[in-house]
Amino acid sequence: MAITPAAGSPRSASVKDVAATAGVSLGTVSNVLNRPERVSRTTRERVERAMADLGFVRNESARSLRTGSTQSLAYVMLDAGNPFFTDVARGIELAAEAAGLSLFLCNSDGRSAREGAHLAHLQQQRVQGILITPVDPDDPQIDQLSERGTPVVIVDRTRAGSSFCSVAVDxxxxxxxxxxxxxxxxxxxxxxxxxxxxxxxxxxxxxxxxxxxxxxxxxxxxxxxxxxxxxxxxxxxxxxxxxxxxxxxxxxxxxxxxxxxxxxxxxxxxxxxxxxxxxxxxxxxxxxxxxxxxxxxxxxxxxxxRQDLGRRAAELLLDEVGDPAHQHEQVVFTPExxxxxxxxxxx
Amino acid sequence: MAITPAAGSPRSASVKDVAATAGVSLGTVSNVLNRPERVSRTTRERVERAMADLGFVRNESARSLRTGSTQSLAYVMLDAGNPFFTDVARGIELAAEAAGLSLFLCNSDGRSAREGAHLAHLQQQRVQGILITPVDPDDPQIDQLSERGTPVVIVDRTRAGSSFCSVAVDxxxxxxxxxxxxxxxxxxxxxxxxxxxxxxxxxxxxxxxxxxxxxxxxxxxxxxxxxxxxxxxxxxxxxxxxxxxxxxxxxxxxxxxxxxxxxxxxxxxxxxxxxxxxxxxxxxxxxxxxxxxxxxxxxxxxxxxRQDLGRRAAELLLDEVGDPAHQHEQVVFTPExxxxxxxxxxx
DNA sequence: AACCTCCGGTGAAACGATTTAGAATCTGGA
DNA sequence: TCCAGATTCTAAATCGTTTCACCGGAGGTT
The missing domain is CATH 3.40.50.2300 (Response regulator)
Structure with missing residues (x-):
């Protein structure tokens, strides 16, 4: 049954509340969430019951603040109305899904300003990495992203000096x-x-x-x-x-x-x-x-x-995120x- | 010039670091970010300079944890490869942009499981609200979202008992x-x-x-x-x-x-x-x-x-987010x- | 009986930004 | 000189989660 908190304060339950109703400590609730194998079955079930009763929803902001990373990727597309890019996006999605990450699609609609706003926001959100088909691949904002720690893969474009991975077609x-x-x-x-x-x-x-x-x-x-x-x-x-x-x-x-x-x-x-x-x-x-x-x-x-383009781009990004010995790579497919x-x- | 921190620790600068290099207090930096009019021009410029030098990127997780709200909406679309839905998305985007919010597009691709994963993730992210063209509009997960405080607007569908806003075509x-x-x-x-x-x-x-x-x-x-x-x-x-x-x-x-x-x-x-x-x-x-x-x-x-459908849906969502006296509304357009x-x- | 090792669990300290109260400093007039 | 007003400061609390050092007891070993 849904719990309707006192009118006017629909503040959602926190781990602390869950801990209290389950009669365990805060750390235990966290263990149930992150390392369930370390918790005995009875306690785990009690905690899970409490979470369900309270309608607990983990707060991703707090989580990523503490851990310093998120579970999302983003693809900033040049034109969401062009089926070419949605096919690319589908390829990315398949790879992201396989890696257990969420993919956010952002549409720059060919406008630099919109692209910039999306990038700034994604950077502030600390997404794991960004795939982008840029309005202008030489935009310094893209270098800035990468310098400040957000891996970027350029899709359907290449760059000269390339300190980026990219996937393109000739x-x-x-x-x-x-x-x-x-x-x-x-x-x-x-x-x-x-x-x-x-x-x-x-x-x-x-x-x-x-x-x-x-x-x-x-x-x-x-x-x-x-x-x-x-x-x-x-x-x-x-x-x-x-x-x-x-x-x-x-x-x-x-x-x-x-x-x-x-x-x-x-x-x-x-x-x-x-x-x-x-x-x-x-x-x-x-x-x-x-x-x-x-x-x-x-x-x-x-x-x-199209789809291979996206899939390969996502794979490069995932490699860059996961492998400290990552080498940048410029993949160029051949058109037909x-x-x-x-x-x-x-x- | 780009600041390259000591190798191996590319931890980004925080408000505290900015305050230190600008020689001001932490509260002042926060004021520069959130109420710039309260800060004198010279101090403001000094702080902004420090932010640029350090490559400061505001941590959205921390911000939204503290303030309890985010600057994003999401549209969970049934099929990103169908131009109909990308046109709807464009309408939503226009309204979101006008309201100064970012829009994330998620693609459920007609699969309930994928839709559910997206919804759970968006809820954990505490997005301001969700627009969705659901695989199944009677999915209890949608009720659950709304009960737990995330406003939902149903796009291109209606629901019987409707405790939701919706925008559809007959x-x-x-x-x-x-x-x-x-x-x-x-x-x-x-x-x-x-x-x-x-x-x-x-x-x-x-x-x-x-x-x-x-x-x-x-x-x-x-x-x-x-x-x-x-x-x-x-x-x-x-x-x-x-x-x-x-x-x-x-x-x-x-x-x-x-x-x-x-x-x-x-x-x-x-x-x-x-x-x-x-x-x-x-x-x-x-x-x-x-x-x-x-x-x-x-x-x-x-x-x-198509586009009106999206725009109207976004307007309803924004109203629900902003207006405490909001009344749910079911809009039905007429096809031709x-x-x-x-x-x-x-x- | 003394010792060690697991296991399951605890509690406090972070993460980074925002907010607030109250005090301190500075400016230019009266 | 003193005051009003503007600007900035200090210090502390808070958001919700994760992490880590630690603890009590069960069981086994010597």
Missing amino acids: DVLGGRLAVEHLIDAGHKRVAYVGGPESIGQVRDRGEGARQAWTEAGLPPEDLITLSCEAPTVAAGRAAGERLVGLPARRRPTAAFCANDLIALGLLQQTISSGRTVPGDLAIVGYDDIEFAAAAAVPLTSVRQP LVARASTLGRP | DVLGGRLAVEHLIDAGHKRVAYVGGPESIGQVRDRGEGARQAWTEAGLPPEDLITLSCEAPTVAAGRAAGERLVGLPARRRPTAAFCANDLIALGLLQQTISSGRTVPGDLAIVGYDDIEFAAAAAVPLTSVRQP LVARASTLGRP
Whole structure:
């Protein structure tokens, strides 16, 4: 039965209260909680009974104050609305669960300020470690976290001098794969649709695109860049409208999008404005999220091992937390092009 | 510059250390942190300087132990991979941010055990309040949370006797809208594709479908139920295969899916197996997630005010936390059918 | 009988921040 | 010189849990 304390003071029971009702000392209650094997069965049951009767809930603040550590990890994600990141999160979760830790998801939504607020709060909470897909991987706040004792693993990005573990996919290579595929299909004018430039993934994929383009000996001005405000479906639609607005002789016959959300938006706008894919415009996306294959025209996309990315990142973090001899490691996965109708089909 | 403490003891600085280096008393440091207006500018700057030099990070455990409250909310979501819930989460986040609170996202992934673990942990952390889309809204653990002083708001579900605030959308009505739409289009054999039955939304939408069906005077056995293991794209594909396996005279001409993920999977399987939508099979989804409109055939779907749902839920929670005279409230939004090509187009 | 070893249990001292009462110091006017 | 007001100080208590040195008794060994 639920105990309703005198109205107005619903202060929850403490170990002291439990000790009193069970008729044992405070230390014994703590032993029941933390080293039950050291307590005789009869006493243990008496204490457990008292805890149930009083509705005792261990106070994690007090516990972690005393022990100096918590049982949680956090993943600060760049965009919780992007299925790519939720798949990464799932991989992290599996590893965290296996290690008996709780995982908190925080969404920075691409905003530095929000990311900063989350990080500060997590640091104050003394989480065991933080996984982050940063808005800007060179943000000094990330160094500061690590210097002050919170292990950090960078997800889906790498850093130059790296005093961090990181897990990433080769975005430059991904960009090359996409554009080489379009060049192979005979396209001579291609748009790279991505943005904002502040996002490293966007820059790297664009860089890969340019490399492939110039190495094929094509004139640089025929690879145009369409910058969008955010890597979202809405921004993809907007980019589609700008594309239509271009004079026909400048208009690209194919678009490589920095991610699948943009690609889906662009695809949607293209079709609903009466043009065809890939006839009027071939489209390549990036991430190969589950929805890419189910799109109006199944989307050619650059696949990343999303869940493995998360799992591996969490493993690195757990190793850093647990092993004093931990060595930082930069894992780089290789992306893979998945060709579908949006670049292959008949117009 | 970063302070690297003597190797092996990276214990972070406390208010006491800050006070010592700034040459002020402990109480003054506390005032700088909590009531900066009471401290003269020069002292305040001296203290802030000391904090920066020492790399002081306030210990949230100690703070919340002493004050008895934290600065965080949590949303325990049913499926972080479903864009519907991430949109709801975004609404919650906006409200939390406006109130200066941090929001932690936890994913139960449809599993009771995982949900329970998250709830227990959040309760021990003494979060200010919990928003939850529960696996089972009648789970006694939810009552227990609330009885022991953690306010809970139920999102996207309602409960009978309700001693909780809740925000939901009328799922029975949503089911009716979907099936009435199919009946209007002349369909005489319809499948309801959803699962598992343990999810209330799935049951309610199915119930609405049945109501519309029988009220139209159609024979109950012509509304068949295809139960799937989980409300996911993969399950939708699997359902598509089972549908094909039915004898032609039993095979439905339309399907109403419990959510858009299932619908997209079903759509994808239908098209890739060479049949047409809506010619061979009309499809109605539920949630109207952003990807629904961008699907192979734009998807007719039942729209819910996702973000408003989250925002309103968070507001109710904040009211419950802040206002001692708080009255529980059950908000029910009305869904709306958005008709697109998957039920309208030419075969 | 004296000694040792376990086992189960005790009680006080931390952990770090906040809060409070009451006293001390400083500033600039009257 | 003295006072009012602002600012800071000292010292101590408190939040709830964990930890650790210690203790009493049961049982075995010499």
